[in-house]
Amino acid sequence: MGNSTHAVANQPPPLTGYDVFGADQALVEAVRRHAPDADAARLHALGVLAGSATAQEWGRLANAYPPVLVTHDRYGHRVDEVEFHPAWHELTRTAVGHGLAGQPWVADDPAAHVWRAAAFLTWSQVESGHGCPVSMTYAAVPALRTDPVLAAEWEPRLTATGYDGRLLAPGAKPGCLAGMGMTEKQGGTDVRANTTEAVPLAADGEYALTGHKWFCSAPMCDVFLVLAQAPGGLTCFVVPRVLPDGTRNVFLLQRLKDKLGNRSNASAEVEFDGTWARRLGEEGRGVRTIIGMVAATRLDCSLGSAALMRRAVAEATHHAAHRRVGGSALIDLPLMTNVLADLAVESEAATLVAMRLAAAYRSPDAKEQALFRIAVAVSKYWTTKRAVAVTAEAMECLGGNGYVEEGGMPRLYREAPVNAIWEGSGNVQALDVLRALRREPECLDAFLGEIGAVRGEDHRFDTAVKDFLVDLSDLEGVEARARRLTERMALLLSGAAVLRWSPPEVADAFCAGRLGGDGGLAFGTLPRGVAARAVVDRARPVVP
Template sequence: MNDHSFGSLRFKTHEVFNQSTPLVNYNLYTSNRVLRECMARMDTEWAEKSLKEFGGKLGAEEIIRSGFLANQYPPILRTHDRFGERINEVDFHPSWHQLLQLAMENRLHNLPWSSVKKGAHSVRAAMMMMASEIEFGHLCPISMTFSVFPVLKKHAPQFLDQWSQLILSNQYDQRFIPADEKNGVLCGMAMTEKQGGSDVRANTSIAKALNENTEFLLTGHKWFCSAPMVDAFLVLAQAPKGLSCFFMPRYLPDGTLNNFHIQRLKDKLGNRSNASGEIEFYNAWALLIGEEGRGIPTIIEMVNHTRLDCTIGSTGLMHQATVQAIHHCLHRSAFGKRLIDQPLMQNVLADLTLETEAAMQLTMRLAAAFDNAEEQALQRIITPIAKFWICKRTPPLIYEALECFGGAGFIEDSIMPRLYREAPLNSVWEGSGNVICLDVKRAMQNQPAAVESIINELNLAKGINSSFDTHLIAFSKIISASLTDNEAESRILVEKMALLLQAALLLRFSPAFMAEAFIDSRLNNSKSLFGTLSSQHNFQWIIGRMWTEE
């Protein structure tokens, strides 16, 4: 505080009080009751110690600060060295490397592929969810590396031998050198072109065969390439037999740079810690992955796994925003009492909690489906449903959480502006809303088992709540008609399926008061704003599900 004197008069001009404390030095796992409950039913006791340790590391003040620094000092492109040689390097703040090292040490990029233990996808999902709360951008190369592995394993097992040990390594090696000289690698993908966007069949990049149709030279341009600094990419290009998938490393087998040029880094709304580049290649060497002319079916394996991560990441952003809002309201007073004790604010916080717990239950159910080989049909249809709905719900939830802070939530010193900028990304990444809804319709039309799996999943909650049963009966009557109705109403269908799935999971795994409030506000009533729950619900019980001071 500052003391000022005017004659004999002294007064204080700066005394700080009635402010919430920074949310640091806490454990993201032990403080997350819902996530712990999800893990408890998935037979993953083997990972409990690791989850607690990782949650504690993420909540440390040093790591939280690294999240801020990585966004305050975004990556810088160096196209040439001082001698004029093209190098295409991207420089990052040390905090970025610190975050990636922590992620790779804990195998966020490969856990299901490096472990044979039960529930590895679920354990990784829990870790990814927690990591996304602290800093979301660094998880882009982590997610893509994770998603590349099953594509190589399925479509190029002979080639995988050269890269598998590097992808399965838990060492982060930031050096820009040939892969065979590194201790570990990261991978990415490049599909989007400026004339096509989501319509990748309109791509114009060309692939020319070198020998026996396994080695190709690629020439083209990619409008968006996330994490262009990684060691190799899956790329779509037009081969003689049609759109095909290729594996393109940054370095050639002889140790020289491939003909891969980063033209610029995108100046983005959010995800600022991560580099997103516009790239060109001219006769860049690449290997065919999968069957020539079958590029989309080949790369879709990677897309499905990155869609899973979009869902996980958005859920993490939701949870962080909700916890930040509750923490602030516990420590801030207005009009004579704490914000947390004011009925209307309780309504808002309870509604945010409902949305977040429903998202977490659906996300972890999806991860469990990836763990179960017998649930491929369910995985196929829940992936786009969850990706669409949870990613769509994230921006309005984070905005409402930000508003709980008032003007303080609009200041960069808080995490809220960064969360808000990140919020829309996952709805665009790996297929925007319309693309995803049409994919749900395609799954329903092409795979009858997918529709049956949804009905079976919903029926597991039948008989617990009469209102839910009424909605389920109505849905069962229209589901067959939905296979052929006009695509203009696809969003209506997918929203209904998402809400029913979330309600069913809450009925089965959450306290009754959570499920009842969700069904009342999301199924029985049409609401457009957070904070509009009926006062018949116990707001304090609901809020207590999401956060209590450790």
């Protein structure tokens, strides 16, 4: 017989069998810089697992077979459960077992939070949806510390590294996960418009909640932080799924959301009808109580978006290194090299900023705390938006193969917008930046100190700093310009990071393409003179 038309040629091998953490030079360097005594061996071990075919298959299956709502059992009893594919449980068990949920709070050492950020960024490249309950559990601990009694009860459960996905009494589980319920259909981000009612019970600190939550993330978690209107105003409450005696709390799952992405994770509409809850913090101070949780989840939005970008760039560079066109590898063609370099620069900047924020998050230094306060909103605004553009362009690098579900790129693209929407969309972040600039001058001082550390290193960066200062001097009608101001701050924050910590070729490409006025609006428009191939080689994962 002649040559078979079904012989497969000129196709790249799967991107598996490598160390996801170790292949990311920017991330490895960030850990050495911000947490030099961190256990790098554990990160490499997690990276090897993340790069394995087994873990990648878990990610595929968890999304191919999304969660299913089960409201009643076969006998007609209300159960209000969500069934997940076994792959979801393997992903979550791995994340919790490696300490990505509450473990850093055991020592509460800033370095532990840096290690966790690197692990979260690494493991999220396998699958993003299960990161939702992991992130909320991590974020719940500082909020729970508002009440020492509740913290003493729940913190050991949330910081444990055991996982059991069943609804059991909290004391019967090897560890617990936390969720949240803030959003209501009439208010959305405006949580002060919440109408869920909290009626005090006879026992001090206990309440009965009645109302409807429009978005309740990960409804199979063991405990939820919920906002409701108490007699004294909007208040935060702790709501367990299962009561101490093993009976189910009233937690009526009305339906699951049919979402664009994040499909492996269940997001539910929940009805409270006399649901038992305990007050967390004082009545009327619900937003202040919950704000610590919001700060941590915003950090994870930046880390999660950086993870999506890194995975997209890894796939694109890997494909281009193996795919040949006209006798040459795609990666060697000048225009493709420009595209890949542009994507790689964006990914590295996002990683550096996210890890810088992780280092500042639990720092005892007041300047670091002030920097985190404003920079986390800046990064949440910008990084989450750039993830959408990066995943789209990376998908295009794979051509038609990038557009089909089997390749995995569509899942990255669908996942990307969620981090921009969750925990306050773009306008919320930009207005929060304005609020910090107006009310907390120490935040601006810290930000200026951060970008000022590299002034004089690059003329394009220095010019951008001057333009930003001019913007600050004219605050007339600033609210309408809040997005533009926040964007400028994001570019300066990213520019400062790459100038301090990236190789010269990466820093030059960033400043030329983002600050120099000679870069285009689309990826692949870096100006001449940039060492694009060196940037690409730094970003490309090499499979042994």
